[in-house]
Amino acid sequence: MKRSWPWLLALVLLSSVAFAMGSYQNDVYRKLLLWITLALGYNFLFGIAGQVAFSHFSFYGLGAYSVVIGITYLGWPLPLAILVSAVFCMAVALLVAIPATRLEGFYLALATLAFAQLFIVLLNEGGQVTGGTGGLANYRLPDMAGFRITGPAYTVVIVVLMLSTLAILLRLDRSHFGRACRAARDNPEAAAAMGVDVRRTRILAYTLTSTLAGLAGMVYAFVDNTVNPTIFGLENVFLLLFMIIIGGIGRAAGAVVGAVLLYLLPFVLSPLIGHHHALVFGLVMVLVVLFQPKGLMGVWDALMARRSQAVNSHADKDAKVQTHG
Amino acid sequence: MAEPTPLLQVRGLTRRFGGLLAVSDLDLAVYPGEILGLIGPNGAGKSTTFAMIAGAIAPSAGEIFFKGQSLSGQPTHAFAARGIVRTFQHNKPFDSMGIEENVMVGMHTQIKHGLWQVVLGTAQARASERAARDKARHWIDFVGLSDYAQAPVGTLSFGQGRLLEIARGLAAQPELMLFDEPAAGLTSAECGRLAEIIRGIAAQGIAVLLIEHDMPFLMALAQRVVVLNFGEKIAQGSPVEVQLDPAVVAAYLGQVKVGHA
Numbered sequence: 001m002k003r004s005w006p007w008l009l010a011l012v013l014l015s016s017v018a019f020a021m022g023s024y025q026n027d028v029y030r031k032l033l034l035w036i037t038l039a040l041g042y043n044f045l046f047g048i049a050g051q052v053a054f055s056h057f058s059f060y061g062l063g064a065y066s067v068v069i070g071i072t073y074l075g076w077p078l079p080l081a082i083l084v085s086a087v088f089c090m091a092v093a094l095l096v097a098i099p100a101t102r103l104e105g106f107y108l109a110l111a112t113l114a115f116a117q118l119f120i121v122l123l124n125e126g127g128q129v130t131g132g133t134g135g136l137a138n139y140r141l142p143d144m145a146g147f148r149i150t151g152p153a154y155t156v157v158i159v160v161l162m163l164s165t166l167a168i169l170l171r172l173d174r175s176h177f178g179r180a181c182r183a184a185r186d187n188p189e190a191a192a193a194m195g196v197d198v199r200r201t202r203i204l205a206y207t208l209t210s211t212l213a214g215l216a217g218m219v220y221a222f223v224d225n226t227v228n229p230t231i232f233g234l235e236n237v238f239l240l241l242f243m244i245i246i247g248g249i250g251r252a253a254g255a256v257v258g259a260v261l262l263y264l265l266p267f268v269l270s271p272l273i274g275h276h277h278a279l280v281f282g283l284v285m286v287l288v289v290l291f292q293p294k295g296l297m298g299v300w301d302a303l304m305a306r307r308s309q310a311v312n313s314h315a316d317k318d319a320k321v322q323t324h325g
Numbered sequence: 326m327a328e329p330t331p332l333l334q335v336r337g338l339t340r341r342f343g344g345l346l347a348v349s350d351l352d353l354a355v356y357p358g359e360i361l362g363l364i365g366p367n368g369a370g371k372s373t374t375f376a377m378i379a380g381a382i383a384p385s386a387g388e389i390f391f392k393g394q395s396l397s398g399q400p401t402h403a404f405a406a407r408g409i410v411r412t413f414q415h416n417k418p419f420d421s422m423g424i425e426e427n428v429m430v431g432m433h434t435q436i437k438h439g440l441w442q443v444v445l446g447t448a449q450a451r452a453s454e455r456a457a458r459d460k461a462r463h464w465i466d467f468v469g470l471s472d473y474a475q476a477p478v479g480t481l482s483f484g485q486g487r488l489l490e491i492a493r494g495l496a497a498q499p500e501l502m503l504f505d506e507p508a509a510g511l512t513s514a515e516c517g518r519l520a521e522i523i524r525g526i527a528a529q530g531i532a533v534l535l536i537e538h539d540m541p542f543l544m545a546l547a548q549r550v551v552v553l554n555f556g557e558k559i560a561q562g563s564p565v566e567v568q569l570d571p572a573v574v575a576a577y578l579g580q581v582k583v584g585h586a
Contacts, residue, residue, distance in 0.1 A: 003446075171446055172440070175440075176443075179426055182422055183433075192402045195404075195410075
């Protein structure tokens, strides 16, 4: 009980913000929350399990498309569509993970990049099922028990999604599974010698985070009420990568900070410098990689360390003054 | 008195690397609670033998039995679960984690709750996580790293890193612990401390197998020594017996080569 109140507080705070905002702000806010959700999962996959995979955003698309195809083309009720889509995302993730996790570094990156590219091709060539280049539109969230969840109420759904993703990933990170993931990344040979099944750990981490991305995609499907190949383009996964690098690789807080910063940056910069904000992105990215590989969380750690040092030396001075006095 | 049953029994162990016979038809037994030294000149096949017993490489022929069960075809990670753990000659810590977490990785095979329990945060998952942390502190204390329990791994000296390797291995509750040149790179004071720790491990009933270059260190520590040369066992016995064995003396002076040429 004691441990759940910060979560409840976060839920209430983050949800109430939605009710105070207009529909445009709500739209921005919802997408921000979704980016945070994706960045958290990608941080686990890339930052903690150390898998240089570029398929994360594709699973977001896979979740979105499959739930929409479920309720429209197949005419399923929403709960069934959600369940089947989740299982489908998991199955595809396993299918990709089993051969791909045999690969490391550069080769895993290539294999998952190929998968991401293939996904876009399939969306474009999917004919009636995927709606081709135009994608799918003209659907909306089906009523649930006579209720229609719209406006700020749907934003609450996204808040719940984001907080659940955060809670799940934090718990996994602080468990034997999180340690196994880090161990398998840091030193696979030593991890295996300690009894960690390195391959199984990698497959699990990939499948879990990809399924979480798929869930986020299902929720996204009813934000814009349209899905098309352009939305799930390859450049998005690189934005995710930038988010976790700028925030601080391997840290959930870093993923949140990075996602907030990079998602909101264009809103601040566009009125000032127009489309040149991409240039600022690139520049910030290069500077971070060169000078602060631990990202903004690294800067934060350094500041905290300096502060506690300052406090300590201050305390020392006080102590000296007292002994003199 | 009946002959005690060996914990580890190696029969006809052979490993080829292309045309090179690194280990040839080796028989070896390790008994519970004993300290067995495996020595030999460079290229004698010590490291290959070690790697096969640790499950890092598969034998070309022969079999390894542990507690009467064959380990043939078992993946590396299955060895720790069965009770065989190793240390590395060049320390291989998990750099991104603290000392405590490093040791807790050693407990991986003993954690019985599933991922769903972690996700739901069940009482069992939390209790077993707490217990794992307590046990980790115990082993950190045992090797004398208590002052560093919360420190990042990067702050440890080489010798302390070796102690961390040992704590991490012990956390797996092994019945057989393999040491790959544990004294390499340590100061003489650290070697003394290490010998004490290894004796303490054996005293708990854990069998110890070590390969070592440092002869004074090994001879003072091991109860039994097996000598390899050119992949074959040329002698075994107490440290004193082995040191007086003409075949061993010859091997170390390099005269055996003549016979093989």
